Amino acid sequence: MNKSLQQSWQIAKAVILVLMSMLIVPDAAWALQSHGPPEGIYVHQMAHAFFVGSLVFLFLDLRRSATKSRGWIYLKKFCLLMIVWNVVAFTGHAVATLLAPRHIAGAESFFHARLLGPMDPTKLIFYITRFDHLLLVPSLFFLFVGLRTLYLNVEREVSQGGGQ
Amino acid sequence: MTGLPLLPSILVDMVGSIADLVFAFLAMRYAYLLTRKQPENFLWSYLFYICIAIAAFSISRAAGHLLKQFLFISGNNDIWPIISPYSGGFNTLMLISVSAVTLFYHKGVETHRVIAAKAAKLKHANLLLKEAAREMKDLNLHLEEINSHLEEKVKERTAELSRSEEKFRHLFSASKDMVYFCNTGQDITDINESGLEMLGYYGKKRPRLNLHDIFYSEGDLQTFFKSMQRDGYVKDFETEFKRKDGTLINVLMSATAIRDEKGNIVSCEGIAKDLTKVKTMMEQLAASEKMASVGQMAAGVAHEINTPLGIILGYAQLMMDDFDEDSEAYQNLLVIERQTKASRKIVADLLKFSRQTGSARENLNINEVLTDVVAVTEHNLQLDHIQVHMDLADNLPAVVGDAEKLRQVFVNLINNAHHAMEKQGKGDIFITSWFDSANKQIVAEVRDTGHGIPADVQARIFDPFFTTKPVGKGTGLGLSVSYGIIQDHGGNIEVESPVVDKKSGKKIPGTAFRIILPEAKDPEAIQEKP
Numbered sequence: 001m002n003k004s005l006q007q008s009w010q011i012a013k014a015v016i017l018v019l020m021s022m023l024i025v026p027d028a029a030w031a032l033q034s035h036g037p038p039e040g041i042y043v044h045q046m047a048h049a050f051f052v053g054s055l056v057f058l059f060l061d062l063r064r065s066a067t068k069s070r071g072w073i074y075l076k077k078f079c080l081l082m083i084v085w086n087v088v089a090f091t092g093h094a095v096a097t098l099l100a101p102r103h104i105a106g107a108e109s110f111f112h113a114r115l116l117g118p119m120d121p122t123k124l125i126f127y128i129t130r131f132d133h134l135l136l137v138p139s140l141f142f143l144f145v146g147l148r149t150l151y152l153n154v155e156r157e158v159s160q161g162g163g164q
Numbered sequence: 165m166t167g168l169p170l171l172p173s174i175l176v177d178m179v180g181s182i183a184d185l186v187f188a189f190l191a192m193r194y195a196y197l198l199t200r201k202q203p204e205n206f207l208w209s210y211l212f213y214i215c216i217a218i219a220a221f222s223i224s225r226a227a228g229h230l231l232k233q234f235l236f237i238s239g240n241n242d243i244w245p246i247i248s249p250y251s252g253g254f255n256t257l258m259l260i261s262v263s264a265v266t267l268f269y270h271k272g273v274e275t276h277r278v279i280a281a282k283a284a285k286l287k288h289a290n291l292l293l294k295e296a297a298r299e300m301k302d303l304n305l306h307l308e309e310i311n312s313h314l315e316e317k318v319k320e321r322t323a324e325l326s327r328s329e330e331k332f333r334h335l336f337s338a339s340k341d342m343v344y345f346c347n348t349g350q351d352i353t354d355i356n357e358s359g360l361e362m363l364g365y366y367g368k369k370r371p372r373l374n375l376h377d378i379f380y381s382e383g384d385l386q387t388f389f390k391s392m393q394r395d396g397y398v399k400d401f402e403t404e405f406k407r408k409d410g411t412l413i414n415v416l417m418s419a420t421a422i423r424d425e426k427g428n429i430v431s432c433e434g435i436a437k438d439l440t441k442v443k444t445m446m447e448q449l450a451a452s453e454k455m456a457s458v459g460q461m462a463a464g465v466a467h468e469i470n471t472p473l474g475i476i477l478g479y480a481q482l483m484m485d486d487f488d489e490d491s492e493a494y495q496n497l498l499v500i501e502r503q504t505k506a507s508r509k510i511v512a513d514l515l516k517f518s519r520q521t522g523s524a525r526e527n528l529n530i531n532e533v534l535t536d537v538v539a540v541t542e543h544n545l546q547l548d549h550i551q552v553h554m555d556l557a558d559n560l561p562a563v564v565g566d567a568e569k570l571r572q573v574f575v576n577l578i579n580n581a582h583h584a585m586e587k588q589g590k591g592d593i594f595i596t597s598w599f600d601s602a603n604k605q606i607v608a609e610v611r612d613t614g615h616g617i618p619a620d621v622q623a624r625i626f627d628p629f630f631t632t633k634p635v636g637k638g639t640g641l642g643l644s645v646s647y648g649i650i651q652d653h654g655g656n657i658e659v660e661s662p663v664v665d666k667k668s669g670k671k672i673p674g675t676a677f678r679i680i681l682p683e684a685k686d687p688e689a690i691q692e693k694p
Contacts, residue, residue: 040252047259054266065273105167111174111237114167123168130173133180140187143218147194147211154201 041093048090055083071153074146081139085132092129098122178233181226188222191215206276210268217265221258228255342415342436348429350375362415362438364408380404380412388419392432396421405436414439451626458628459648466514473511477504513641514628527562527684528570530608534595537574545582549590557598562684563606565653573646577610577677580642583633584614584675604683605655611676617661625659655681 059079062072103123105114115127192215198208228251235244336343342359346352352373363378365371379385384403391398398419404412419434480500487494538552545552578593585591594611617625624630626647631640643657650657661675 040249040256044252044256044259047256047263051259051263051266054263058266061273065277104170111171113170113174115170116167119168127168127173130170131176133176133184137180137183137187140184140191140218140222143215144187144191144194147191147198147215150208150211151194151198151201154198158201 041097045090045093048086048093052083052086052090055079055086059083069149069153071146071148071150074142074149078139078142078146081135081142085135085139088129088132088135091125092132095122095126095129099126174233177229181229184222185219185226188215188219192219206272206279210272210276214262214265217258217262221255221262224251224255224258228252339435341438343434344436345431345433346375347431352378353431359436362407362413362436363405364411378405380406388417392419392421392429396423396429398434402439414443447623451623455626455644455647455651458644462514462628466511470508470511470515473504473508477501477508480504510641513645524566524568525564526567527686528565528567529560530563530570530606530681531556531560531597533567533570534574534597534608537571537578538595541575541578541582545578545593548582548586550582550585551592553592553594555594555596560597560599560606561604563653563681564684565681566649569649570653573649573679574608574610576642576646577679580677581610581612581614581675584612584616588614599683600680606681606683608679608681609676610679611663611674613672613674616673616675617659622659622661626657650679650681653681655679 056079059076062076062079099122103116105116115123117123192212195208195212195215198205199212202208228247231247231251232244235241235247336356339356340358342355342362344352344355344359352375355370355373360366360370363373375385375388379388381404384401388398388401388403391401398417401417401419403415403417405415407413415436416439417434417436419432421429422431422433424430480497484494484497484501487497534554534556538554542552581591581593585593591613593613594609596609596611598607599605600607621632626643627640628644629640630644647657656679658678658680659675660678662671662673663676664670665672
């Protein structure tokens with residue numbers, strides 16, 4: 001071992017020692033930041049926004065680079081629907097935070113639960129956004145159909161001897 | 165009660181969650197199949213990762229929603245708040261994961277595009293290489309075809325060359341004339357067997373010869389060189405070659421100079437024909453012609469002289485009757501008579517030489533003629549200590565001729581041999597006869613061990629009146645007459661001096677005369693004669 005490596009190893013040992021001593025002797029000054037109840041929904045909403053951004057990026061890239069074959073068209077439709085679904089979900093999550101538990105009645109039976117009136121735009125948006133699967137399912141359907149189409153095209157090309 | 169029922173949304177949520185799972189997993193399956201179908205395609209791998217993330221997201225979402233609905237349906241509402249943070253957290257985590265994976269699509273595609281572009285370039289290069297390889301293969305095939313044709317052509321040409329070389333080699337080696345090649349230094353680089361034999365070289369060891377070694381005359385050699393330089397060839401050039409043993413041969417040579425591209429002579433090739441025998445024959449023919457003309461002249465002279473001589477002799481004898489034997493006139497007439505008779509004898513000899521006298525022909529055994537002659541002459545020979553050795557062939561075929569005249573020929577030859585050895589006081593005469601079956605000729609040889617005949621004299625020995633004997637000892641007509649007789653018998657006389665021994669090749673002092681006579685066409689006739 002040469003001289004410079006020995007010096008590096010000495011510094012590393014000192015750092016490890018300090019960190020270990022911190023664990024043994026905790027102090028308020030070293031406490032981690034706490035994560036209160038609203039943080040979860042914020043993170044989730046940011047995740048939706050992030051997903052939208054990613055999908056927009058993917059959509060633009062597919063439109064720019066991908067061929068006009070049917071498989072890639074389905075994938076673009078998947079992107080668009082998924083973007084819309086994210087917007088809907090984001091809106092739904094946001095509106096949900098505005099509603100209080102008293103606005104929903106379901107004590108007697110889960111199947112008989114209702115959004116109580118009087119109806120206002122917040123409640124209406126909340127109600128509509130609860131049908132988000134009507135966007136998500138078609139979106140995933142297009143993903144499936146798109147990949148299946150691409151696979152069948154490739155299989156046909158291979159069987160015809162076209163190769164890749 | 166006012167408000168909206170939540171049941172539709174609950175049902176949609178439950179069914180939708182299940183449908184989400186189904187479609188997400190189906191999408192993942194096809195993405196997986198795509199990666200299996202084209203494992204090298206990065207795009208399919210990337211879509212497969214997105215599908216995995218979406219499937220995981222679907223599980224997190226659908227599982228949470230379904231569990232919530234089931235808990236609420238079953239009345240266990242109090243459990244959900246405990247599970248909810250985990251479900252929501254997991255769902256958020258999956259959402260972020262899907263987003264992250266999706267976001268990287270762009271870079272992935274870009275990387276894939278670069279790789280694909282490079283792959284395409286490589287593919288194109290491979291195609292070019294394949295094309296080049298195919299062209300090379302075609303070229304190789306073409307070359308192989310050409311090679312194959314070339315090989316066949318080479319084989320064909322080689323065979324032709326071989327045949328040609330064999331033909332010319334055979335011509336070179338089988339030629340009875342000398343064929344030679346020489347370089348600029350006049351060294352003979354190659355010469356055939358006939359050439360070596362012509363120059364007297366026998367055996368397997370080939371001598372190193374130069375034109376200077378074989379040309380007898382330096383002047384002829386210079387003429388040869390000048391002609392080659394000037395004309396590039398020499399045609400029918402007569403010269404003499406020197407054999408290994410020093411003897412000379414007459415040759416007729418032709419040669420051609422071989423030049424390089426600059427016109428310089430680099431070598432020469434030529435042919436030489438031995439003309440010695442032809443020249444000897446020509447000389448003999450010339451001698452024969454000369455003898456024939458001399459004989460005709462002698463016959464004419466003899467005929468003209470014979471008559472006056474007869475008259476002189478007649479009148480001299482008549483006058484002798486008129487004088488007393490003791491008288492001076494009678495003695496003078498006696499001298500006239502004697503000299504006239506001597507002259508008549510000479511005239512008679514001349515007539516014999518010119519074959520003007522009659523001749524009796526019969527089948528003869530030459531051995532008998534030789535035996536008769538030896539019987540007559542042996543006594544005189546022994547007086548001078550000359551031994552006669554006879555080696556006569558048995559069953560010798562007959563010859564047609566005049567026995568008396570042939571005896572005269574052999575007597576002449578033996579007398580000449582006697583005279584040649586007279587001064588030595590001793591000597592040997594070898595008399596041999598044999599049959600030359602190839603030419604159907606009978607050969608009788610008389611050889612002495614005397615001083616021999618000088619080369620410059622040999623050409624003249626058959627001339628009439630030519631003699632080397634002292635005056636009064638010979639008339640110079642002996643060999644001339646013998647020549648005439650043998651010619652009259654259709655034969656020939658050969659002389660060899662000095663004699664070359666056939667076995668050893670050495671020269672023996674002395675002279676050999678060979679009488680060559682044709683075989684009788686009717687050999688039975690000889691048996692009738694006792």
